[in-house]
Amino acid sequence: MPYIDDVFPADKSSLCYDPDGTVPEFVASVTSWKRPSQWTRTPSLFVDSTNPGDVEQGQLGDCWWLSALTVVSVIPDVLQRLFVEANEAEGRYTVRFYYQHEWKTVTIDDRIPCGKDGLPAFGHNTLKNEIWVCILEKALAKLLGSYEALDGGYLEEGVVMLTGGRPERLYVNNWSQNPGKQPWRKDRLWDKLVQYSTENVLMGTGISSSRGQTTDESKGLVAGHAYAILDVRETSDKKFKLIKLRNPWGQFEWKGPWSDASRNWTFQYRKEMGADTKDDGIFWMEFKDFCTYYDKITCCRLLNDSIFSFPMESKLKANLKNNLTFPYANWNRKRVEGAWDNECAGGMMNNMAFAKNPHFRLTVQKSGRFFLIIYRPYLSQDADAQYYRSGIGFAVYKGTDSNYKILPTDNSPNALLQYPVYARYNSIELDLDQGEYVITPCTMYSNRKGEFRFEVFSPNTFDIQPLEDNLRVGLCSSRGSRPTDDAPKMNSSITIGKNMISTSQQPLARSGKNLNTTPQPTKQPGSNMMTTYQFEFAQRNKF
Template identity: 30%
Template sequence: MTTYQSKEEFYSMQKDLAPLEEPYVDLDFPADETSFGYEDLEGMNYNGFMRLSELCDDPQIICDGIDVNDIAQGSFGNCWILSSLAAVARYPHIIAHLFVKANVEMGQYTLRLFWRNEWRYVTIDDYVPVSSDGSLLGVRSKNPNELWPTIVEKAIAKIFGSYYKTDGGDGTLGIQIFTGCLPQFEYLKNHVSCTQEECDCEEEAKKKKKLKNTKKRKKVNTKETAEEEEEGVEEEPFGGLCKEDIWKSILKGVKNGNAIGFASENESGLGDTNTTESGIVDGHYYALIDACDYNGNQLVRLRNPWGCTEWKGAWSDTSKEMTTKVKRELNLRVTRQSKLIEELCKDTVLLPVVDTATDAKSRRKRNKAEKDDGVFWMHFDDVINCFSRMTVGHIVDIECFYKDENSFGYQFSPKLLHNVHQSSYFPTYRQILKHDEKDETCENEEGECILTQQFTLSVDRTCDVLIALRMIHDDMDKFNSYLELSCEELEIKCDGLYVFTGTRRRVPKGDYTFYVKSECRDEEFSDVEVTLVWENRKAQLTLNEEEVVAEEEETYEEEEE
């Protein structure tokens, strides 16, 4: 079965292909139950596959531009894919880059997706699963003739092996599939400033931290001390960004042209079958559409991939804070970046049609459409309380967006692309940590074999640094491998759900020891690539891999004050 091809393989085969004389049929991903993947066909209301050309009166890849609201999740549990797609749809030129070839009449499409560390070419037909009433079971656009979200969803299903295998996931992977980005994966409550109690009483948090730092510790091997530590007070959150730095990461991410998403808490244990009283769906993934400081209020604009069900708290569409004037100023605000995107995509079909008319009829029509479209504003404090994880996809490598051809025939300005995605201006350094005898291996509590590698990062002046990891596997599945990055001096501890992770921190001048932990797969360990991206071009960073020195187990007792 040929799931995808490299760029070279795809274009080599194109030379020998004759034009299609009848609608294309993809034999590698057949329109049947194997590609659908779900066992409970009746529960899914499955009624086979139909061609999009049969379901649409006038099928087009794009109608009225690329808009985040084009995406409405269907019956599949792939919110992580569709919210990632919405986060990326803020940059319509990236959506255009996904489409390599398109023959709407013959139902054949080739998409370009970043998979297993490089851009892959996936060719599909336009057969899609439908329900008993003949409607789409998967994602649909608000315009019934618009195809692009449905085509993207099918291409990913083919890569994974079935629609069922796209159920469940995290936006870290989704954003990377569409952009080839470097990941930043942050747990929002892994810092004392981000817990509910400490948000309500930050001064108390500072006092606790000061008291803790004044209590010096010395080594002692006594059974009593070990027991006391084991029975000690609940451990404070550790290793994540502080609340202030999370907000800075969001604003920087928006300014630098990156893609951002948030995963909601799942306190009920019911996943997305449960919606909280506040309107946030449990265990769900949301796209960030915008963020700003508005009259002293830290606000973010999010989107539910369902295209409905919104936040009901402060700054929501129906809240007292969201007056007509405020709604107009927030929803129609023009930024430097939006102007750049408009300039980049002018004379294309990519820009969304925005209704800015102020007459009463137009306002009523717009308000009706926005009543429950899944898009809402909320305060940053509420984001911290309602969501557990944040993903930032740093779009650093943009060369492909202006060098690769797309099915629309558009060519994008390299200069404008750099200005939209400002992370592409920053210095970047990559180094591979080779697995060899200097590394340490051990078993964790679950009996899994863990590899520990070590490197030193030296910085000659304070600067903001993205530290991203990826395991160099050529057989990556959707869920795959444990990978952790930690640095005690900088209070860093981050991991991810896949073979890559990363964090962005302000790093002072100095030398810092980092540990990288990864798990064994198929009785083999992977080399790990470390990528550094820093925002101060005058700064000099060096990375040296070192031998891991095993630490002795220690217990402590506090010195008397």
């Protein structure tokens, strides 16, 4: 007998928050709920393996989620491990998602909202008889309360929920140009993307928009929209750096150089890159054009507590790519927790109350790569407005036994500030030398309460512990004033380990829905606030 989920019924209450009030426009596109056997004779959860061309967007504005599915689809192992149970005969599926910083399961039936043509109205597979996109979309809608909860979101959150990985956000323009009038260094961003691609870090991108989702017909690009990054490659003759992307619409592609029909494609290049002329939402761009139009990149590492810690449902028999390796999965991890309250919410480094923040002492026993991330408890969609008024970040201060009790000011040459952002996660990868560091989680403004978790990952040995000593802010300069002659001079960049950091700040925009966020404060005159949005990586030592 077909399974029926009474908790998430096949009616309008599952489509939107208030079915008796004003409903979103996408609700009108649903005329019925059907099981896959009602629109295809041979429904199957997976048909062979999964690939980016499987995913297509429907009438719901959940490009952030569908782009996350596209990004993850290159690793079929991940998608299949999401299914705890797949009873296709009864139409019952149990799926796991990484939600509120832990793995949670949700069980649904296979009744899918459909349109007038009798096919799925929202996200769906390209093949009519393949249904994993519909099932995962419905499972997430149930977890979050309704399909309306999916109407607008953030690519990084979608990838995290699918993988249990940890996100990092790179801002394209801040890698490309230096406010200190230094030469453009897009090559460093390119090297970083190539490295991440080699290490199977999942990546997506987007074009910010303050007016919601807008299309540019002449260029074939969509602002306020999420794209998947599928490949990062240089031609064999070293003449061109190319990026392969996909629009979750399954159509509407880039029309400039290196687009499907571009004359840039010679027979050799097309064969080498595997490029074709299908109108499937997949296209190539030259890296310099990518930097012109796209402004942020979402990266997600699969670490030791990711989806790979779970076995695969034995009934699923897709063609797996078991030759992939994930070096971050072997990294050591340590986590500390804390909170900002009335006594310890001191704001950023340019605030004299900065010393009131919680502090942790990081002991690096061997120089090498470190991934640092701060995040806060997951909030429901309707709490976003309140949440995003409280940007979160952290400072990293290189200390010694004699001076670590003096915290950095905004002019310190030994400090790095991961500038607070209005997001649930804020992270960075650094090269750190052997020694001791003070880690100070902070909010953008003082007196902003909230809990946080801070994690450190590295292939090397390290330790992090709460720092209970009484700390004070160094007196080398007052906030917003010019440093004294004895204070460190203001520089356009600083160095910690092998990392050179310059100053900048950038807002975060949502994909698929217009979200007006409070603008971040501008840098005060005379301040040398050390942020990492313009993070420039020097060449790393191989280890």
